[in-house]
Amino acid sequence: MRRHGALGALLVLGGLALAEPVVAEGDIVRIDGSSTVYPITEAVAEEFQIKYRGKYRVTVGISGTGGGFKKFCRGDTDINDASRPIKESEREACAAGGVRYIELPIAIDALTVVVNPANDWVDCLTMEELRRIWAPEAQGKVVRWNQVRPDWPDRPLTLYGPGVDSGTYDYFTAAVVGREGASRGDYTASEDDNVLVQGVAGDPGALGFFGLAYYEENRGRLRAVPVRNPATGECVEPSVENARSGRYAPLSRPLFLYVNPERLDTGPAVAAFVDMYLDPELIVELVREVGYVPLPEEGYRLARRRVEARVTGTAFHGGAQVGLSVEALLRAETVD
Template sequence: MNVNYCLPKLLATWSIGLSLLVLGTGCQQTLEPPSDSSAQAQTPMSSTITVDGSSTVYPITNEIAQEYQLLDTQKPQIDVSVSGTGGGFRKFCAGETDISNASRPISKSEMETCKQAGIRYIELPIAYDALTVVVNPDNDWASDITLAELKKMWEPDAEGQVTTWSQVREGWPDEPMILYGPGEDSGTFDYFTEAIVGESGDSRKDYTASEDDTLTVRGVSRDLNGLGYFGYAYYEENLTQLKAIEIEGVAPSRENVVNSEYQPFSRPLFIYVNADALDAKPELESFVDYYLTHGRQFVKVAGYVALSDEIYNLAYEHFVDRRVGTVFEGEAQFGLTIEELLQKEAEF
């Protein structure tokens, strides 16, 4: 396997009770044969399986790909790369990849781009994550923060204006606030800004941005006045270098994801699979089959929250039945019940 992006191995174990939200029988369309050859022309046809997208999902897919390769020396080459969720979807909708890792649902513009290109996709939730806000471990003033304070920090109007900790909360020091976070191609960036500011992509620009979450870890761990955000597994991997802060009095943890208390930062993680490539490349179908039937154990190894067996079974049904589309309407969904999400019709 050729891995084009290096991250430290992430180790942690927790489980999930929220994962029913994106799957349910009857919520997606049944795939029909293409009416012309345009979709097939867009399908990668080599013996290599190509994967790109989210840095958050990368450790899961990479772990599974490595283990899959060990099963048989005749297995196809699997290239797993990272360009962020947005960058991954650009390649996916251009027919350049077979699988797109995503830390947010496909957006409306990406749905339209894929549709125009004849790329049909199967949306498969594979884990749950708790987006985590971190500070330097020697920071002795910030142990919790409210959503309103996060908005005050990160909204576009804060750029060049909200620059010290004391401006965010009375009693915090009059020290410069040094912010770190994902770049604009990141699904974590999209999810965070939509949850905090109310519009995906709306954020101040005067912070240290990177698609590589390890650079955020490094920056915050070295800067007493630093603050950043990323997926929970990166915090778990760096417990001695970082301090996670509570959101509205609730800490990111296995228990708080399971009991639905950690809101709005509990989020599903996905892979999107090129539906026509599944038919054209038997090796891709075999790999996705392995991913869904063995994925739970690797999700835990990578440090994320595994879905229940029932949900993995439903995801597998969607894969086998070639049900294409998304139940998320092109944006993250906040505050909806399981029942409401299950009633949604797929869009494509």
């Protein structure tokens, strides 16, 4: 009984100090989805809550891209954060739930291949070499650096990468191996990219990959490897500028927002939120601040136009697609 008394007192205090007026149903924006996209959405939501304090409300979850689509296609949420395009099975689920969607690229994540700073031999990697390292056939076979390129030293090669549930892994395998979700299994996998940073930083023979932000925050402990762009033949460093200009390809991947078009019209909150999200004046700065690569401003303008015209459907026909520039994505034909 005593326990309840004490907790009750705490609640009374908390409740009295922090009560806020209740907001009507159409004035709430429900967002869920990818934890990769979350920092951007959190930043926009924060600004949104400051601007519309007491008027509209935003909630953001991190069920993952797939878990988020489950809710989105049932109509539980208004917007889904996605670190990859919608999949075939999810399109069917949305069709079954009677939910349509507007697909909006909102930022770019440059997948960064990193090595230990003690590694002074790798100056550039080609996609073919990356494939040789990561392909399923390499399992147990490609274990030394000189097996990747003969003039590299005969030193052990250890690999670090995100777990198979992550969108980063999906995209990387699609881009490098050519088949989504196909890779060797004998590498150190972690859902927490900070663990990968630790691993590569402490292992002279290591090679790993993750989002650019994790490299940027650990510049002193890691070295990013330039990757040869197959279209131009030049070795390109992963950086915000190179990803934005499209030179860092094909390991730049777009991040998406999927918006339920009906909710844009049922209440003012969702429309106001999306409008703020695509405001080039604001979003470019926010995306940079949380460590991702903003689209060129033209990208946000095209995205806004897509929202105004209520263009639904996806420019992808299932699976992670590689090497498309964002403008090309936004100009592409969509299918529901």
